[in-house]
Amino acid sequence: MLFVWREALVGLRRNLTMTLAMVITTAISLGLLGAGLLAVRTIDRTEDLYYSLIAVQVALDEPTSAEDPDCSSPLCRDLRAELEADPLVASVDYESREAAFARFQRIYAGQSILQLVRPQSLPATLRVTMADPLRGGEIVDRFTGRPGVRNVVDQRATVADLFSFLGSVRNATFGLAIVQALAAVLLISNTIQLSAFTRRTEVGIMRLVGATRWYTQVPFLIEAVVTGVVGAVLATAGLVAGKVFFLDNLLSGRLLANTIPPIGMTDVLGYVGPVLVVVGAVIATATGYVTLRLYVRS
Amino acid sequence: MIRLENVSKVYATSTRPALDDVTMDVERGEFVFLIGPSGSGKSTLLRLLLREDVPSRGTVWVANWNVGRLARRRVPRLRQRMGCVFQDFRLLPNKTVAENVAFALEVIGKPRHTIRTVVPEVLDMVDLGGKADRMPSELSGGEAQRVAIARAFVNRPLVLLADEPTGNLDPETATGIMTLLERINRTGTTVLMATHDRQIVDSARRRVVELSSGRLARDDHHGVYGVAR
Ligand SMILES: Nc1ncnc2c1ncn2[C@@H]1O[C@H](COP(=O)(O)OP(=O)(O)OP(=O)(O)O)[C@@H](O)[C@H]1O
Numbered sequence: 307m308l309f310v311w312r313e314a315l316v317g318l319r320r321n322l323t324m325t326l327a328m329v330i331t332t333a334i335s336l337g338l339l340g341a342g343l344l345a346v347r348t349i350d351r352t353e354d355l356y357y358s359l360i361a362v363q364v365a366l367d368e369p370t371s372a373e374d375p376d377c378s379s380p381l382c383r384d385l386r387a388e389l390e391a392d393p394l395v396a397s398v399d400y401e402s403r404e405a406a407f408a409r410f411q412r413i414y415a416g417q418s419i420l421q422l423v424r425p426q427s428l429p430a431t432l433r434v435t436m437a438d439p440l441r442g443g444e445i446v447d448r449f450t451g452r453p454g455v456r457n458v459v460d461q462r463a464t465v466a467d468l469f470s471f472l473g474s475v476r477n478a479t480f481g482l483a484i485v486q487a488l489a490a491v492l493l494i495s496n497t498i499q500l501s502a503f504t505r506r507t508e509v510g511i512m513r514l515v516g517a518t519r520w521y522t523q524v525p526f527l528i529e530a531v532v533t534g535v536v537g538a539v540l541a542t543a544g545l546v547a548g549k550v551f552f553l554d555n556l557l558s559g560r561l562l563a564n565t566i567p568p569i570g571m572t573d574v575l576g577y578v579g580p581v582l583v584v585v586g587a588v589i590a591t592a593t594g595y596v597t598l599r600l601y602v603r604s
Numbered sequence: 605m606i607r608l609e610n611v612s613k614v615y616a617t618s619t620r621p622a623l624d625d626v627t628m629d630v631e632r633g634e635f636v637f638l639i640g641p642s643g644s645g646k647s648t649l650l651r652l653l654l655r656e657d658v659p660s661r662g663t664v665w666v667a668n669w670n671v672g673r674l675a676r677r678r679v680p681r682l683r684q685r686m687g688c689v690f691q692d693f694r695l696l697p698n699k700t701v702a703e704n705v706a707f708a709l710e711v712i713g714k715p716r717h718t719i720r721t722v723v724p725e726v727l728d729m730v731d732l733g734g735k736a737d738r739m740p741s742e743l744s745g746g747e748a749q750r751v752a753i754a755r756a757f758v759n760r761p762l763v764l765l766a767d768e769p770t771g772n773l774d775p776e777t778a779t780g781i782m783t784l785l786e787r788i789n790r791t792g793t794t795v796l797m798a799t800h801d802r803q804i805v806d807s808a809r810r811r812v813v814e815l816s817s818g819r820l821a822r823d824d825h826h827g828v829y830g831v832a833r
C-alpha cells in the first residue's frame with residue numbers, strides 16, 4: 307500500500323500548478339458552501355429568537371385606551387376572551403397605556419425621542435403570543451376593524467424583511483458554491499486525465515507486469531481525495547478567519563448587536579468543518595472514479 | 605503449457621491476417637525460438653499469449669487459462685504468472701533498478717521482508733548486485749535488459765516470453781542475455797523467444813518454430829535459423 311501513496315504524492319508534485327489550482331478552486335467552493343451552511347444556522351437561530359419575542363398586537367381605540375387600565379370593560383373583556391379561545395393563540399397579555407409608556411421609557415432611556423412622546427399617543431394593547439407564529443395574518447384579518455380595535459399589527463411582518471435579506475444572502479452563497487463546485491469538479495477531472503495521459507506508458511508497463519487496473523488507478527484517486535480534503539481544511543481555515551476578523555466585529559457592533567445571534571467557534575469547527583471535509587472528499591472521490599471509468603482506458 | 609488451436613488474428617485495420625490458422629504446442633520446461641521475417645506475426649503471437657489482444661478465431665491456452673476468453677479482471681492474475689521481456693526493455697523510468705524488480709513482487713502482494721531478501725538475490729543472479737540503486741537511464745542496453753529479465757523472473761513465472769530481447773544489443777551482450785535465459789529455462793520455466801538473431805538460434809540448437817506471413821512454416825526440434833536464406 308506504500309506504493310500507491312508514493313505514486314499519489316509524486317503525481318501531485320509533478321503537476322504543482324495544476325494541483326494548486328485544484329486545491330484553491332475546491333477551497334473556494336467549499337468555503338462558500340460552508341458560509342451558506344452558517345447562514346442557514348444563523349437564520350434558524352434568529353428566527354427562534356424572534357418568534358419567542360414577537361407577537362400580534364391588537365391596539366385598542368382611544369376610549370378604551372384612556373379608560374381601561376386592566377381590561378375590565380365589556381369590549382376589552384370580550385376581545386380577550388375570544389382571542390384566548392382561539393386555538394392559534396398561545397397566550398394573551400394586556401398592556402395598558404400606562405404600562406406601554408413605562409416600557410417605552412425603559413427602552414429609550416436617555417434618548418431625545420422621549421420628549422416627543424406623551425402617554426396619550428400610545429394605545430393600550432392586547433399582546434397575542436401565537437401558538438403558530440406563521441399564522442398571525444389570520445388574527446390580523448379577523449380582528450381588524452372590530453369595535454374597540456384601532457389596528458392589528460403582526461410583528462412578524464416587520465421582521466420578514468430581515469429574514470428575506472438573510473435568506474437571499476444564503477441563496478446567493480449556495481449559488482456561487484455550486485458554480486465553483488462545477489469548476490472544481492471539471493478541474494479535478496481534467497487534471498486526472500492529464501495525469502493519466504502523462505503516465506500512460508508507465509501504467510501500460512505496470513499492467514504487463516500484472517498490476518490490476520485498481521492498483522494502477524488508486525494513486526489518481528488518492529490525488530483527488532487529498533485535493534478535496536486539503537481544500538476543505540483551507541476552506542474551514544478561511545471561515546474561521548472570516549468569523550474572527552470580520553463577523554465577530556460586525557455582529558457584536560452597534561448596528562447588529564442583539565439583532566442577529568453571533569456565530570460560535572463550535573459552529574465553524576464542530577459542524578461546518580467536518581461537513582466540508584466529508585463533502586470535499588466525497589465529491590473528489592466521485593469525480594475521480596467517474597473520470598477513471600469514463601475517460602481513462604487501460 | 606502453451607497451446608494454440610487454429611489461431612487466427614486479423615487486425616481491424618488490415619485485410620491480411622497477422623496470424624493464419626496457427627496450431628502449436630509447447631511443453632512445460634521447453635525452450636522455443638520463434639522466428640520469421642519482419643511482419644510474419646511473431647509479436648502478434650506473443651501479444652495473444654499475454655492477453656494484450658484476443659484471437660479472431662481459435663483458442664489460446666496458457667497453463668489452464670483459456671486466454672482469449674479470460675474475463676478482464678482475471679488478466680492480471682495470468683500476467684502475474686508470466687514473465688515478459690521486450691526489445692525496448694520497458695523499465696519504469698522513475699524507479700531504481702531494485703524498485704523495478706520489486707514492483708513485480710509488490711503487484712502480487714508479497715510482504716516487504718520477502719521483497720527485501722528476494723530482490724538482491726535476483727539482481728545478483730543477473731550480475732547487477734552493485735547497481736541496485738541506479739536509475740534505468742543510467743544503464744547500458746545490456747544492463748537494462750538484464751534488469752527486465754530479473755523483473756520477469758523474480759516471481760518465478762510459469763512461462764517467460766521474450767520478444768527480440770537481443771534486438772538492440774551487440775552480439776557479445778546478446779550472448780550474455782541468451783545465457784541468462786537458458787539459465788532461467790533450466791529452473792523449469794518455459795521460455796518462448798521471438799528473435800531475428802541467426803547466430804543465437806544456430807548455436808543454441810533448440811526447438812525452432814518459424815512463421816511466414818502468419819502461417820506456421822516450420823517446427824524443428826534442434827533447429828537452425830534457416831537453411832537457404
Ligand atoms: N496493432 C496493429 N494493428 C494493425 N496491424 C498490426 C498491428 N500490429 C501488427 N500488425 C500487423 O500484423 C502483422 C504482423 O505483425 P507482428 O508485429 O506480429 O510481426 P513481427 O513478426 O513481430 O515482425 P517484426 O519481426 O518486425 O517484429 C504485420 O503485417 C503488421 O503490420
Ligand SMILES: [Mg+2]
Binds near residue numbers: 646647767
Ligand atoms: Mg515483432
